[in-house]
Amino acid sequence: MSKEELDKKSMAALLGIASAWYEQMKSGEIPSISLPSRTKYNIEFDDASEVWKYGDKESMRTAASAKSATHLLKMAYVIGFIKQQLRENRSSTLREMYYISEGWKRAKFGAQDESNFLIEDLEILSDVPREGFHLHPEENGASIYGPMRIREETRRGMKTLHCQDDVGQAGYTIPNNVENIEFVDHDAKFVIAIETGGMYDRLIENGFDEEYNAILVHLKGQPARSTRRMLNKISSNWDLPVLVFTDGDPWSYRIFGSVAYGAIKSAHMSELLVTPKAQFIGLQPSDIRDYNLPSDKLSDKDVEALKAELTDPRFATDYWRKQINLQLSLGLKSEQQAFAARGLDFVTKKYLPARLTDMGILKS
Structure with a gap:
């Protein structure tokens, strides 16, 4: 339209x-x-x-x-x-x-x-x-970096740019209204939407986008509607797998939920804002245990939020029930940057490739 x-x-x-x-x-x-x-x-x-x-x-x-x-x-x-x-x-x-x-x-x-x-x-x-x-809304500032070319309507006419070659290290800034963006072509195999700026920068610095032909999207915490719309359009236009990489706490699970399931207050816009095929590749409670990651104790509000998610129909799957109940029993939460305790290359060389292979995104 x-x-x-x-x-x-x-x-x-x-x-x-x-x-x-x-x-x-x-x-x-x-x-x-x-x-x-x-x-x-x-x-x-x-x-x-x-x-x-x-x-x-x-x-x-x-x-x-x-x-x-x-x-x-x-x-x-x-x-x-x-x-x-x-x-x-x-x-x-x-x-x-x-x-x-x-x-x-x-x-x-x-x-x-x-x-x-x-x-x-x-x-x-x-x-x-x-x-x-x-x-x-106020300035969003979320960004995207990877092997994709877009055409955007500007005040000086249409402009085509490559989101690796024609942008700085911060990537292409997603505008508030993405309806005027045309998706030209890409060389990507999948998309990773990342909660924190530190992890987004880490993946770019380590060349993860080039090594695995990945489009990286910085969510900036709870993603703005324009960011969710961008993911929705990438998924529907190019049918690429979309993975959401977050911290391991109840609030971050809700970030994944807003991308994959939609937010309750904007359920009327779900077909425009939601990416139903999105998958969770974030830090899991089982990772805290298996990798012995640095962690913090769950607060009372964290516990309350986790229990609320157990009663949320959008999280009513065996995977989420198992992980949330494990987290409640551990009483711990952890951040993406906690992987740095195992080395600055661990998340890009070990963790993400292993998860992507287990999920069938990468071939073993």
Whole structure:
């Protein structure tokens, strides 16, 4: 879909929401909206698309209560703000929109989390991603490095670049909106998405990308939507294996989950943001034991998070149950950089090749 087509779809969808309220009031009804319940108890696996989506449980927000009426008022202001952006072909960050609401009197937001949540509501109601509203987060800065060539639309026209030969050591910076990127060609065998900058740099410095024809993606912790969209597009365009390399703790497992299963709050965008074929190649609790890695004790919050993952349907596999229960019994967690205790080349010469071979990505 071109930018012009997306702008038209966004405008029509948003005005449709406002028109529905008008028709409700015109017929004597109280304005309302219906939205899916955004909890792990209302996500279901969709066999056709192989992604997790919202189930049938919904919640109604109606202007009959002061709290919900205020929410609809804020939504109306946001729709007006986005409408103006689309007409003027301008964009803003989510943070800027939050501050702009300072002038909306009773419709102002109390915190950015509230305004972000409302944008997610509009995505669900309109079936348009926030990029279609010309809204984006603060600077992402996630990067990609490897044997692939892309073509990108810039202010000076289309530009083609190779993500090894034409970029610096930090790689190509993934933009907030990746829809204008065309995937030209590649010489890669697989993709590794890496949680930490230190490990991303280690793999580049050790020449892992060249030796194994690997595309390396720095997730920068919990990956931004643009990063997840980039992985989704690489996977769907080139059908390359995507591996997620993280620390060995419950929060890092959720990083993998956001790539492979999607986040609960963005389940409505799963087909665009999720890479269902992604596999976990991160530090496992069994690695802490088998390699005697430097580690830290699990905190109470870590334990609580691990137990929550055991009840999460997205982690309901034998592999995850076994590893999480092992971690709870060990009472330990560890970081990617802990492999350095076995030498700076251990992770690229020993650990990753062994895991990739076990997973069938590399031939033994």
